[in-house]
Amino acid sequence: MWARRKISVVESQPGQWCGTAIILVTVMSACAFLLSDSALPLLALANLPMLIQGSRLGSLKGILVVFALQLLMTSLFYLLLYGWQSLPQAALVVFRLLLALIPGWWLSARFAPEQLGSSLARVLPSKWAFVLAATLSLLPHIQREAMEIYRLQCLRGAPITKRALRNPKNWLELGPCLLFPLLIELMKLSRQQALAAKSRHFGTHPKPTHWQAPEDL
Known part of the structure; x- marks a missing residue:
């Protein structure tokens, strides 16, 4: 993403679209927490084009799996703490x-990491731009890793198959069988990214240049 060779900055239309998309995604993600409950259907309708285009560019199955797992875990916590009457509130959360999550997922599928990094570096320090661009680019990888770990755990005999999860007693197995291994894998990946950035002397120059794909030149 970061090139050592000096490249002239060209204000291209894809780069402008990327900057606009980042602002749009930030606003929509913030609205998911700030809007009232009655306004959430309108926000969901606004997310629908992103969901459709993102499903064409990447895998929709991964984000559905994340939603299902989050729903199971949150429902379980609310059930244990507040009882059955709290399940609608858990679903709303x-x-x-x-x-x-949907806007950021769409952004990572729609734009390349180098476009995100170049756009973010215009308003943020280079290190923060690198971290945010790398984080967004990891979203598709997280989906693939979660599905791979899930398949391997099911082959191992873990009670987290679709049929086994019909029993609420098996919901607790999602933590040690899926979430914890995924967290460990992400920690390993972040360490590898940090090592790769360090080996390329990232951070030694206050204004690093950015790789530009041929279609953006």
Whole structure:
């Protein structure tokens, strides 16, 4: 994403679209937590084009799995703490989280990491721009890793298959069988990214240049 060779900055239309998309995604994700409950259907309708285009560019199954797992875990916590009457509130919380996740998921599928990094570096320090661009680019990888870990755990005999999860007693198995291994994998990946950035001397120059794909030149 970061090139050592000096490249002239060209204000291209894809870069302008990327900057506008970042602002739009930030506003929509914030609205998922700030809007009232009655306004959430309108926000969901606004997220629908992103969901459709994102499903064409990437995998929709991953985000559905994340939503299902989050719904199961949140419902379980609310059930244990507040009882059955709190389940609608748990579903509402997960729905807000989903509305906050969809814009970022669409952004990572629609724009390349180098476009995100270049646009973010215009308003943020280079290190923060790198961290945010790398985080957004990890979203598709998280989906793939979660599905791979899930398949391997099911082959191992873990009670987290669709049929096994019909029993609420098996919901607690999602933590040690899926969420914890995924967290460990993400920690390993973040360490590898940090090592790769350090080996390329990232951070030694206050204004690093950015790789530009041929279609953006």
